[in-house]
Each structure stands twice: as structure tokens, then as C-alpha cells.
Amino acid sequence: MSTALAVYHGLFGRATLYKLNRPMVTHAHREGHLAFFVQGAPSVITASGMDCRVDGGTASAVNPWQAHSFMPGDADGGTLFLVLYIKPIWFLEVGRSAQSALRFGRDRIIVTPQIHRLVQLVSTLLLEDEQSDLFDGYLYELTRECYDQTWQWSPDASPFGDDSTPxxxxxxxxxxxxxxxxxxxxxxxxxxxxxxxxxxxxxxxxxxxxxxxxxxxxxxxxxxxxxxxxxxxxxxxxxxxxxxxxxxxxxxxxxxxxxxxxxxxxxxxxxxxxxxxxxxxx
Structure with a gap:
């Protein structure tokens, strides 16, 4: 059975550690959505008809209100994920720049050593009995690393999108x-x-x-x-x-x-x- 190891609600939105072994139907969030593999079998997140394999080398980014679904890679043992739901207004205010509008440039994130380090830090802090004052800082740094990377792959695109981006x-x-x-x-x-x-x-x-x-x-x-x-x-x-x-x-x-x-x-x-x-x- 899918289960939660930790769920933390803050000004940023939600940060969770889920062990998932069941599919999830097509759904959406008003927050920006990041999913990182922690342990287990690779799984697939499908957003706007595009599949993204989430494993040790690749994470998934889903934009606010973008419809997506989930298919587990292991229906028995399940897979452990760090899943973040980031409020666009928090990301904008902490970034202190209009260029910090929370819209990802692509759905795939390459897990660099820096991103891996931040995933481990955030996951560890989530499992502690009391939330550290450092948590929001690490969370913003992780979100920012992922956000910047998605636009490096789309140098001619704009984070503000256009009228064709539903x-x-x-x-x-x-x-x-x-x-x-x-x-x-x-x-x-x-x-x-x-x-x-x-x-x-x-x-x-x-x-x-x-x-x-x-x-x-x-x-x-x-x-x-x-x-x-x-x-x-x-x-x-x-x-x-x-x-x-x-x-x-x-x-x-x-x-x-x-x-x-x-x-x-x-x-x-x-x-x-x-x-x-x-x-x-x-």
C-alpha cells in the first residue's frame, strides 16, 4: 500500500516523502510540482501527454495547473519519492524578481550532483522531529536549481509563456x-x-x-x-x-x-x- 513517511506544510507549499506503489489518475495542482526519486524502482509521470521516467538520474517538473498522472514502477515494494508542491507566489517573493515566475521550461530535470545533494538534505530534514530553520533555504535552492536548468534547455523561450500555453x-x-x-x-x-x-x-x-x-x-x-x-x-x-x-x-x-x-x-x-x-x- 502507498504510504507517507513525512508531510510538511509551510509558506512554500508542501514537501512530502511518499512511498508509492499505486497509479494516480489524471489530476492537477495550483502549485508547481517537483518529483525526485529517492529509493526503489523507476516510475513514470505523464504530463500533457508526455512521459517522464523518474529515476536516480532524472526528476520530473510539472507546471501549476498542468494535468498529469503517475504510474509506479513497482506495484509490490513501491518507490520512495521526495515530492514538492511549490506555491508560485512564494517562489516569486523569495526570488525577488519578476523573472522568478514559476513555470518550468521542460518536464525533465537532470539530477546533477548539486541537485542530488539538496534532495538528500531536504529529505533528511523532513524526517526530523522538528523542522530546521534551514529547511526553506534548502528548498528554495533546490527549486531554483531545477527551474534554472529547465530554461537552460530552452534558451529562446520565455518563463512567461504565450497564449498557446494552456x-x-x-x-x-x-x-x-x-x-x-x-x-x-x-x-x-x-x-x-x-x-x-x-x-x-x-x-x-x-x-x-x-x-x-x-x-x-x-x-x-x-x-x-x-x-x-x-x-x-x-x-x-x-x-x-x-x-x-x-x-x-x-x-x-x-x-x-x-x-x-x-x-x-x-x-x-x-x-x-x-x-x-x-x-x-x-
Missing amino acids: FNQQWSGVRDYRVRNSIRLMNERIGDELALDTIARDSGLSRPHFYKLFREHAGLTPNVYLNTLRMENAIDKLTRTKTPITTIGLDLGFASQASFTRFFTANVGIPPTDYRRVAYVG
């Missing part, structure tokens, strides 16, 4: 008012069982037209976006409240704790009980 779409910049309205409604109706059907109707669109229009303007399907909202809401309640897991699931529109656990495991990688057990909020 996963760089800022939600406040969605032009179609119907898509903007549907995003607002999803946030308001996060626990509705038939949220997407009613949102399509209330936006004056047929279901097929709604899905097509949303994907064109937002760069991902409404299902993935709504699941991201539910996942974020669940993680927040698991880490910041003592609300029973069954209640969290029911509030998010799931019929039972079992169905909520299946959803959470498929999107986060580990069961909600496991996540709550090891999570630390700094």
Missing part, C-alpha cells in the same frame, strides 16, 4: 465570461453531487459544449479542476481541523468514507488517514 493560463485572465462564471460556481458548489451538470446548465451551455469551452480556455477539463478544489479542501481540513474523515467526505459530496478514500488516494497517492497521521503544519 497550463500557464491564469484563472483571472480567462476571457469567456461563461467559463469564468463556471469557475465561480465550482468554488461555491464544491460539495454538490451533480455539480458539473448543474453548472453547465446554469452557464447556459450543453454538457459537451461546456466541457469543450472549459478545456479551450482553462487548459484542463472541468472534472480535473473540480477534483483539484475538492483535493485542496480535503487536505486543508485534514491538516487544520479535527473533523472526522467521514464528515469531510460527505461535505465534499461523497456518499461514504470508502468512496472519499478512493478519490483521495487516486489523486494524492495515499489514504486520508495516512496523510493526517504524518502531516505537520509549520
Whole structure:
């Protein structure tokens, strides 16, 4: 079974050590996403249709809101990963430069000796009982090393992207008012069982037209976006409240704790009980 060794929430976002042996469905995060192999069998992360093998020599970078999935290399023993979820605003503020907008230039990162050293440092600090004052500094240095490397491979590209880059779409910049309205409604109706059907109707669109229009303007399907909202809401309640897991699931529109656990495991990688057990909020 996939499990968590450590989960740390801070101003930067989340830093985790996961041992994963189960596939993860297509999902997304509003944070920038970095995955580093620590121990076990190589695995594959697929982002925007492109496979990235994650092993001792290669790590994976996923942009904010970029849809991606995971396939483990060892369904029995599992693989240990350092997985980072970096908030773009934190990376921008710590970098103190507009050039620090968090968008990676490519999905593959070559694990240099410096990156390997930082992965080991961050992983070791995650396993300590108390978080070190050095943690955020090492984390930024690791993220920056990876970010800079991805743009070294794309010297003529810009970190700010262009209009053809769907996963760089800022939600406040969605032009179609119907898509903007549907995003607002999803946030308001996060626990509705038939949220997407009613949102399509209330936006004056047929279901097929709604899905097509949303994907064109937002760069991902409404299902993935709504699941991201539910996942974020669940993680927040698991880490910041003592609300029973069954209640969290029911509030998010799931019929039972079992169905909520299946959803959470498929999107986060580990069961909600496991996540709550090891999570630390700094």
C-alpha cells in the first residue's frame, strides 16, 4: 500500500516523502510540482501527454495547473519519492524578481550532483522531529536549481509563456465570461453531487459544449479542476481541523468514507488517514 513517511506544510507549499506503489489518475495542482526519486524502482509521470521516467538520474517538473498522472514502477515494494508542491507566489517573493515566475521550461530535470545533494538534505530534514530553520533555504535552492536548468534547455523561450500555453493560463485572465462564471460556481458548489451538470446548465451551455469551452480556455477539463478544489479542501481540513474523515467526505459530496478514500488516494497517492497521521503544519 502507498504510504507517507513525512508531510510538511509551510509558506512554500508542501514537501512530502511518499512511498508509492499505486497509479494516480489524471489530476492537477495550483502549485508547481517537483518529483525526485529517492529509493526503489523507476516510475513514470505523464504530463500533457508526455512521459517522464523518474529515476536516480532524472526528476520530473510539472507546471501549476498542468494535468498529469503517475504510474509506479513497482506495484509490490513501491518507490520512495521526495515530492514538492511549490506555491508560485512564494517562489516569486523569495526570488525577488519578476523573472522568478514559476513555470518550468521542460518536464525533465537532470539530477546533477548539486541537485542530488539538496534532495538528500531536504529529505533528511523532513524526517526530523522538528523542522530546521534551514529547511526553506534548502528548498528554495533546490527549486531554483531545477527551474534554472529547465530554461537552460530552452534558451529562446520565455518563463512567461504565450497564449498557446494552456497550463500557464491564469484563472483571472480567462476571457469567456461563461467559463469564468463556471469557475465561480465550482468554488461555491464544491460539495454538490451533480455539480458539473448543474453548472453547465446554469452557464447556459450543453454538457459537451461546456466541457469543450472549459478545456479551450482553462487548459484542463472541468472534472480535473473540480477534483483539484475538492483535493485542496480535503487536505486543508485534514491538516487544520479535527473533523472526522467521514464528515469531510460527505461535505465534499461523497456518499461514504470508502468512496472519499478512493478519490483521495487516486489523486494524492495515499489514504486520508495516512496523510493526517504524518502531516505537520509549520
